[in-house]
Amino acid sequence: MNKDYKFVDQAIEELLPKVKEAGFDTVWDRFKSMQPQCGFGELGVCCRICWKGPCRIDPFGNGPQRGICGADAHTIVARNLIRGIAAGAAAHSDHGRHIALTLLEVAEGHAPAYCIKDEKKLMNVAARLGLSTEGKNVRQVAKEVALATLEDFSRQNSSIPCSWARQTITAERAEKLTALGVMPHNIDAVVAGIMNRTHVGCDADPVNLLLGGLKGALADYTGMYLSTELSDVIFGTPEPVITTANLGVLKEDAVNIAVHGHNPLLSEIICDVAGSMDEEARQAGAKEGINIVGVCCTGNEVMARRGIPLATNYLSQEMAVLTGAVDAMVVDVQCIMPSLGVLQECYHTQLITTMATNKIPGAVHVEFTEKTALEDARRVVELAIEAYKRRDKNKINIPQYKETAIVGFSAEAVFAALSKLNKEDPLKPLLDNIVNGNIQGVALFAGCSTTRVAQDHNFVTIARELARHNVLLLATGCGAGAFAKLGLMTQEATEAYAGDSLKAVLTAVGEAAGLNGPLPLVLHMGSCVDNTRAVTVATALANKLGVDLDKLPVVASAPEAMSEKAVAIGTWAVTLGIPTHLGIIPQVTGSSLVTEVLTDKLKDLVGGYFIVETDPLRAAGKLYEVIRERRKALGI
Ligand code: MSK
Incomplete structure (x- = not known):
């Protein structure tokens, strides 16, 4: 894909020619000079796991169909994929470990720059982890929370699932995932297990490898969840705030x-x-x-x-x-x-x-x-x-583009805004509006930006289309960055792009929450590690409705995914039962088996599955179709 894009971000559109004039290479120049990119790599059929290789499978069937060790395309693709998941899980969970260790240092008085900014959240976290707080001071509770969290990195009994995974999803989902053998008990052990089973001469069964990948993805989820929650404890839980972007x-x-x-x-x-x-x-x-x-x-x-x-x-x-x-x-x-x-x-x-x-x-x-x-x-x-x-x-050449962005919609902030409509039962207004169809469903936008598509374009196109169909939009990571830069986290965007019934709900909640107008079109839930905030909301909705997560009219989209972390996030979203769109072709299509499992068979197994669609308007259509299907199945 060697094309000159039109950037939807005017700041880049304006600055890039000047940069080129001055003779500097950017990521887009390097992308161009990398063309054509390796076709074997794009299909996922290149294996560099041992030094007999590199090996690659001929996708047309004329050349080698097995690597030197005998691994076929399915094994090679599955191994490559789950190694990526392990890397993503390692990245997120090492970040989470760092936060947990810092909380321990705060509790022990060894980190003078930090304190517990959100004591209420600390107590809630403690309760969720099953820790008693009675008669204990904040530091004692913080220490117990930190130690209980660190157990999710060290537990050796594989029959006890990670607390942060078990306590944050529906009971039904936890049971299903336990029965499948994919609930993690120890984040580090699961990551190490993937590196072990993908070593040359180990696991060669592609389906078994993929199940290992689901477990790795749930280890990623665990590391992300604890990272977000403990960061809130130390630095405060986000609340809506008005800022600017670009x-x-x-x-x-x-x-x-x-x-x-x-x-x-x-x-x-x-x-x-x-x-x-x-x-x-x-x-x-x-x-x-x-x-x-x-x-x-x-x-x-x-x-x-x-x-x-x-x-x-x-x-x-x-x-x-x-x-x-x-x-x-x-x-x-x-x-x-x-x-x-x-x-x-x-x-x-x-x-x-x-x-x-x-x-x-x-x-x-x-x-x-x-x-x-x-x-x-x-x-x-x-x-x-x-x-x-x-x-x-x-x-100096600062493009004079910036947009207002209303950000800081943690799960707690969403519940707080809803509580202005119903103090006793904050979830009720959201649920009622989903049931009556004013809100058709919820879409979480996550993931990165990549040179493979025009930056930010897919995010914006899909979001506007779903909003028109009255789908509530949440965003994290670089997707959230795209929406903030391009003015979709504003009240004006709600006026301009939301369907009538969605607009009415966002206005009612926004007015009640004192925003003097609607909530922004896209709710900023935080960084990519904060995708778990959306799971908090979804799990609360599922529990209230008395159904598992895979029954909710909730979808996710990573339309410009790039990093191994995004691979891990997409995989746990699917494992939790959330159909997840990818706007780029994942590097797995060299194996028909792996492709079929990811886009189809997983649906029977866990309820979620990947939807691959590079055209953003068609992607929006497919996501909306899934939402309609799920509504129908719920009888709403
Ligand atoms: S920074 S992982 S490019 S979202 Fe979180 Fe952005 Fe993706 Fe990195």
């Missing part, structure tokens, strides 16, 4: 610090200390002091909790640097392009890596630890101010 949030007269990655542990503290260092920035000549902006999911984290503006999402992260106005790009973990290290050779931007396991050539490394977080954050801000002094004014 490159126009950068300020010419400020020291611009972009926080990028996924883990909020350092970015939160940077936000805390920046205020006290504003004067230093002004003394350096920045009339507007320090301006913190977000990129990717660290951006989503601080946007949802603090209303920090979002500069851009994954695919256009380089564009932030290419404005010439970012003084420091501070990165933690995941989805950080190594090209940032190269770009800063030509721009004054100081790339700062902060995690021992994530370094990039060309960056300055400020190693972050929870114990030294305050000093680390100050060091980062100092480096940004130093970089500001090196700025070349002639290179």
